Amino acid sequence: MDKRERERPRVVLGVSGGIAAYKACELLRRLTESGHDVRVVPTASALHFVGEATWSALSGNPATTEVWESVHEVPHVRIGQAADLVVVAPATADLLAKAAHGLADDLLTNTLLTARCPVVFAPAMHTEMWENPATQENVATLRRRGALVIDPAVGRLTGVDTGKGRFPDPAAIFEFCRRVLARGPRAAEQDLAGRHVVVSAGGTREPLDPVRYLGNRSSGKQGYALAGTAAARGARVTLVAGNTELPDPAGVDVIHIGTARQLHEAVLKAAADADAVVMAAAVADFRPAVYTTGKIKKVDGQEPEPVSLVRNPDILAELSAERARPGQLVVGFAAETDDVLANGRAKLARKGCDLLVVNEVGETKAFGSDGNEAVILAADGTETPVPYGPKEALAETVWDLVAPRLAETRP
Ligand code: CTP
Numbered sequence: 001m002d003k004r005e006r007e008r009p010r011v012v013l014g015v016s017g018g019i020a021a022y023k024a025c026e027l028l029r030r031l032t033e034s035g036h037d038v039r040v041v042p043t044a045s046a047l048h049f050v051g052e053a054t055w056s057a058l059s060g061n062p063a064t065t066e067v068w069e070s071v072h073e074v075p076h077v078r079i080g081q082a083a084d085l086v087v088v089a090p091a092t093a094d095l096l097a098k099a100a101h102g103l104a105d106d107l108l109t110n111t112l113l114t115a116r117c118p119v120v121f122a123p124a125m126h127t128e129m130w131e132n133p134a135t136q137e138n139v140a141t142l143r144r145r146g147a148l149v150i151d152p153a154v155g156r157l158t159g160v161d162t163g164k165g166r167f168p169d170p171a172a173i174f175e176f177c178r179r180v181l182a183r184g185p186r187a188a189e190q191d192l193a194g195r196h197v198v199v200s201a202g203g204t205r206e207p208l209d210p211v212r213y214l215g216n217r218s219s220g221k222q223g224y225a226l227a228g229t230a231a232a233r234g235a236r237v238t239l240v241a242g243n244t245e246l247p248d249p250a251g252v253d254v255i256h257i258g259t260a261r262q263l264h265e266a267v268l269k270a271a272a273d274a275d276a277v278v279m280a281a282a283v284a285d286f287r288p289a290v291y292t293t294g295k296i297k298k299v300d301g302q303e304p305e306p307v308s309l310v311r312n313p314d315i316l317a318e319l320s321a322e323r324a325r326p327g328q329l330v331v332g333f334a335a336e337t338d339d340v341l342a343n344g345r346a347k348l349a350r351k352g353c354d355l356l357v358v359n360e361v362g363e364t365k366a367f368g369s370d371g372n373e374a375v376i377l378a379a380d381g382t383e384t385p386v387p388y389g390p391k392e393a394l395a396e397t398v399w400d401l402v403a404p405r406l407a408e409t410r411p
Pocket of ligand 1: 092208260279281282283284285312313314315317331332333334336400
């Protein structure tokens with residue numbers, strides 16, 4: 001094996017016996033095409049849905065189910081030991097139960113016992129099975145032990161039923177895995193496990209009439225990066241998303257809103273039991289004083305009516321002043337064009353939040369791009385500069401500052 005080969009991150013894709021096994025083929029494809037060395041370990045039931053030939057052809061590796069094949073290579077130990085990430089997708093109720101109880105009656109369950117790397121489960125099953133207390137307790141046990149269990153999506157299930165239990169979009173599961181792997185040696189350290197974090201993202205739109213609105217250029221990328229990285233660090237995440245083109249991240253509870261007042265209501269509700277709230281949304285400070293129910297028409301020979309504006313609630317200031325629970329951490333963002341640091345410091349004091357991520361914006365800076373540069377100001381006087389880099393790196397630094405502060409107040 002040459003060096004380039006060895007440098008490819010090794011992923012074990014465990015597949016258990018659910019109809020969503022066919023969607024795991026797309027996850028496999030994305031993993032291999034992005035340079036991962038993937039070994040598929042299906043259960044015997046999974047092979048009823050998708051055969052061995054598909055798994056081995058798509059992965060370029062043998063896809064074995066039992067511990068009795070190639071015994072001289074000790075696969076029941078080696079595969080788990082060598083992995084950088086194990087992802088079980090779909091994970092059935094039966095597989096979750098076996099994993100929670102440490103059963104090891106096939107190659108996949110053996111691999112789960114020997115893996116020392118991060119383990120991600122993407123459950124998919126009928127709503128009744130997901131909500132059954134037995135499944136819920138198994139999920140809680142796995143999470144307590146450090147596994148990352150992605151909550152299933154809500155939507156169409158096998159047959160005509162709909163509900164919670166749907167396999168999340170394979171592209172979103174891939175993103176989740178990519179984020180976990182990107183954390184490198186820190187991936188196993190889930191310092192936000194057991195925490196509920198609320199993140200707002202994207203821009204609000206304030207309607208003037210049924211077809212027009214006042215909006216802003218926020219892409220939502222920074223807020224989505226914060227939500228995705230928090231989930232990869234084990235948090236339960238509620239993402240309150242303003243208008244953005246971005247797909248919903250896997251395992252994150254996404255609430256879509258339009259206006260600042262809808263954002264206000266959704267954030268306050270989600271914040272009631274949150275450990276931390278991060279306001280990355282670009283909230284309109286003002287909205288048109290009057291909403292015209294019919295389309296505003298031009299009238300020949302007449303000047304247009306001026307648009308008068310009224311203030312929207314300042315959500316960050318309100319969250320900071322009235323903490324929903326003791327020790328709740330509130331983080332704000334400040335987009336500044338001039339006197340960036342001085343304005344940032346003044347804003348931190350004015351808003352009363354614990355951390356303020358200050359970045360410089362302009363025609364070509366921050367909005368819509370994949371990178372960001374910032375200084376994170378803390379109420380205790382510390383300043384953390386974050387050099388230009390991916391928005392995910394800034395998101396990680398925000399959580400690096402949040403996690404120890406949370407541990408101080410509520411270990
Ligand atoms: N924010 C908010 N509610 C608003 C406006 C802003 O919660 N009505 C939050 C944003 O999500 C961000 C922070 O406040 O976290 C800073 O927003 P920014 O627009 O940069 O600051 P402003 O308070 O609007 O100050 P100014 O317009 O003077 O720059």
